Amino acid sequence: MDESTIERTNWPPRHWPDEGVTRVPYWIYTDPEIYRVEQQRIFCGPNWAYVALEAEIPEPGNFVRTFVGEKPVVVVRDEEGSINVLLNRCAHRGVEFCQAPHGTAKEFMCPYHQWTYDLRGALRAVPFRRGVRRQGGMPEDFRLEEHGLTRLRVARRHGVVFASFGDDLPTIENYLGPEMLHYFDRVLDGRPLSVLGYMRQRIGANWKLMFENIKDPYHASLLHVFLVTFGLFRADQPSSVRMDESGMHSALISMRGEQKESEGTSEMKSFRADFKLADPRLLDPVREFPGNATVVMQTIWPNLIVQQQSNTLAMRQLVPRGTYQFDLMWTFFGYADDTPAMTQRRLRQANLMGPSGFVSIDDGEIMEFSQQGIETFPRDWGVVEMGGRTATNEDHMVTEAAIRGFYRHYRAIMGL
């Protein structure tokens, strides 16, 4: 049996409900066998996973340590300016040789037996290769070139670095498709970026719940009282949900409105017309992108969310850590030519995001509530029928269409 095939059993159940993508069975969030196959087919499969911004490694030798799925990798710029993504695992005995989260290196040396690799991952030196006093050493036919680090394929677009363990990959542009590329390029338009800092959190929920959350505008207009109260995201504002052909990538697009009561707020029990900021500098958004949209949240299969809410911009990278938890790694950025006032505005608006964000707190907590509710009921399922039963683009936010699109693709990839 192929090791990436899912073993069919009655317990845990591994049969998708007959209703299709309007039902999401709970075993996909809890079954270790599903998780194992996801690692192989999705995170190590023929997909472009986000790994870094080029602005994090501007100079030759600069590296960052990160993950593709659960697999540790090093993203490094070499002497020629090329970017290499190397499995962080010594070819000798499997040691995770790079422990620093970032830095500058001329070469990578595994501390265990000092096997040394260049910045392209080629093995350059093995101590005592010829033995000591004609004793020991590697066999005559041992070839350095056969024992380099595993290299991932690399794609770059407008300062964003993607990597893949897979073969036969489309270009990153074809992978995104024309419409998703349009939204990607809207924020990542080729201007040099400037990294403002990181936030990282471990959330006690299956990684797919994070994607569902960002693909679900229905919740945003109800759960996020802060966004709704200040008109940053609301059901009565012009909005749309767009997907690529497969449904694996999507974008939620919306426009900022006023803080006032309306049809959209009448069903929101906690809309607060009376809530005023004591210091309005916290929310002082300025328009900086073409078009009318003031928020675009884009999900890119299999591990990236590109966040543009007003002037706060971030790459959110998902790192799965078992069926029941994942790490969310936020890289906040602006543009190299931002004025100090614009940078300060981005930093203030970062109060909305991350582990202490006025908006994101809600999501982190709700995802854990979901996992807790699901955990012991693998035989049951969730209902995803808001906005109909299809997975098509919609020009409103009262829909779960992008979740259905995601699971249409997920089922095809997983053979479920």
Added chain:
Amino acid sequence: MINPELRNEVETLYADYGAALDDNELERWPDFFVEDCIYKVVPRENWERNLPVALMLCESRGMLRDRVTAVRNTAVYAPRSLRHFIGQIRVKEDGSGLLRVSANYMVLQTMVDELTRIQNAGKYLDLIVRTEGGLRFKEKICVFDSVLVPNSLIYPV
């Protein structure tokens, strides 16, 4: 050498500060600061690399109040209780009437159905000013050690 009376006063400020947060008297939290103040909670990773992003950034007492209002009225989260431990308080007078104070802190968090665990630990890098009402924070930078936050950091530390 800081005189013992001043030291005692500083220690009392930190004890009161921690108690207000532990007792969920969040509305009192902005009162520990002067109007024109800075409050930040920063991962050590950003602090050491001079990267400016903070989990919480308040640039006035008004922004502190806005954070309290958000936590009380708009944010959705599981109930929890907190316990602050503040120690190794080091006080330096900087000559201009301000006190430069550093201290270690640890915040334990207890959720319903869970054991108590460390939610956040790090150091305070503070500037304290004397006002008519007593000592107040002019600046409070909380640099926390674990870059990875266990889900959400809801309340200020």
